[in-house]
Amino acid sequence: MTLRLGDIAPDFSQESSEGPIHFHEWAGDSWIVLFSHPADFTPVCTTELGYTAKLKDEFAKRNVKALAVSVDPLESHHKWISDINETQNTRVNFPILADADKTVATLYDMIHPNSLANATVRTVFVIDPTKKIRLTLTYPASTGRNFNEILRVIDSLQLTDHHKVATPANWQDGDDVVIVPSLQDEAEIAQRFPKGYNAVRPYLRLTPQPNK
Template identity: 80%
Template sequence: MTLRLGDIAPDFTQQSTIGEIRFHEWAGPHWVVLFSHPADFTPVCTTELGKTAKLAGEFARRNVKPLAVSVDPLESHQQWIQDINDTQSTTVNFPILADADRKVAELYDMIHPNSLANATVRSVFIIDPEKKIRLTLTYPASTGRNFTEILRVIDSLQLTDSHKVATPADWQEGDEVVIVPSLQDPEEIARRFPQGYRAIRPYLRLTPQPNRQ
């Protein structure tokens, strides 16, 4: 099954380190970062889950719930969490799905046989409160994810959902943003962007980030 941007994220029921999760019900009115791991007790995965735990405040501030996936069983997850907490000096505070039957991995196409025959690759799905998939990323097993980038994308999505703007290359919170080309009415532009804008080209108009007055 190929999942594309804008698709409804498939619902599922699966066991996790906090008990059974009915995905859509568990997600509720929140954004979700669903991300998979090749295996428990692996070095890169250990650093990634530790980083996710340390970013709990950043995720909460953005109304985001992290949810990890591994095809290893629940008992293995529980033992691994102790290692993560110890080696990464943190406390894992989000659920890890025990996807031993690969239900979720197959539903979200997380197993790529030409890369890893029996384990999930490092997939990332950002899912909005309407359960729509807003971003997909796939990393090779050898490369740990950039969580700064994941947070940056969430910031961009939440900003551009609320204002008629897009974010340019390498945009960071507080930088100028792009007024979308479809917005042409001068009165609406003045109302939406009271700080004004600068037109580098008719189609390239930069304005201060509108939710940072």
């Protein structure tokens, strides 16, 4: 199944390290970072889940829940969590789906035979409170994900959902943003962006981030 931006994230029920997950119900009105890893007890995955645990406060500030998934069984997850906690100096504070029957992996097209025939690739889905998919990323098995980039995208999505702006290349929270080209009414622009803007070109109008 091919999932595209704007699609409704498929619902599912699956066991996890924190009990059964009925996905849409569990997600509630939160943003979700759903991410798959190839296998338990592997080095890159261990660092990724450990780093995710350390981002608990950053996720909470953004109303985000993390949810990991692999096709390993529940018993394996529970044993691996102890390793993650010890080696990464943290405590896993989010559920890991035990997708041994590949229900979630199939719904979200996480198994790519040309990469990993029997395991999930490193896929990330950012899902908003309306259950729409807002971001998809797929990494090779040998490359750990950049979770700072995932946070950056969530910051951009949450900002641009509430203001008529877009974020330029390499934008970080607090940097100038771009007024969307569709907004042409100068009175509305003045109201929305009281600090003014710099028109580098008619279509490229930079303004201070409006929620700062």
